[in-house]
Amino acid sequence: MTSDISDWPPARSESEWVLFYLRGLGIAHIARLCRVPEAAVRRVIRSREAADSGVMGRRLILHDRPRPAAQPKDACDREWDKRYTALFRFVATQGRFPRQLGGPVERSMQRWLYNQRLKLAAGELDTRREGLLDALGDWR
Structure with missing residues (x-):
């Protein structure tokens, strides 16, 4: 019942x-x-x-009621700069862009770069970041 x-x-x-x-x-x-x-x-x-x-x-x-704290803008910028620096070093030492078939670190960089391409296509990538990526070579 x-x-x-x-x-x-x-x-x-x-x-x-x-x-x-x-x-x-x-x-x-x-x-x-x-x-x-x-x-x-x-x-x-x-x-x-x-x-x-x-x-x-x-x-x-x-x-x-308190709202969960949003991640500060500068923290997002620091994370992007950190990922860009890793990609810059990879391109400088390897002479190429990361590939999906590489190791886990290389795959992570390749996925991040792919996401940057998606942001560029959607018009969400700011000009400063686009300029930094352009300095690496033909990343598009």
């Missing part, structure tokens, strides 16, 4: 309503989740706010 959620009684725990509210849920959403009248949830939240004025200060609102 399986039980459907609609068979459950309404969640009437007022402390849970306040906890939901403090975690950022809106009054209408809490009422819907707990299957109780919105007016009842609003009354409890407002009375709790009147009793403790710090409730709103502790409430997490969606835009208050």
Whole structure:
């Protein structure tokens, strides 16, 4: 026998309503989740706010939640420069561009160069990087 959620009684725990509210849920959403009248949830939240004025200060609102830090632009540039330097050294010592059938390091450089070609074709490769790659020879 399986039980459907609609068979459950309404969640009437007022402390849970306040906890939901403090975690950022809106009054209408809490009422819907707990299957109780919105007016009842609003009354409890407002009375709790009147009793403790710090409730709103502790409430997490969606835009208050921290966003994962984006990788700084200069870190991306450093990674590109590192890969370019490795490719430059390879071309200088081997006298050719890396091949897909080489070892793992050579395959990695070949794949990176292939991705640079794709970026160039899509118009996403900036002119500085294009100029550096052009200095290596016929990489296109």
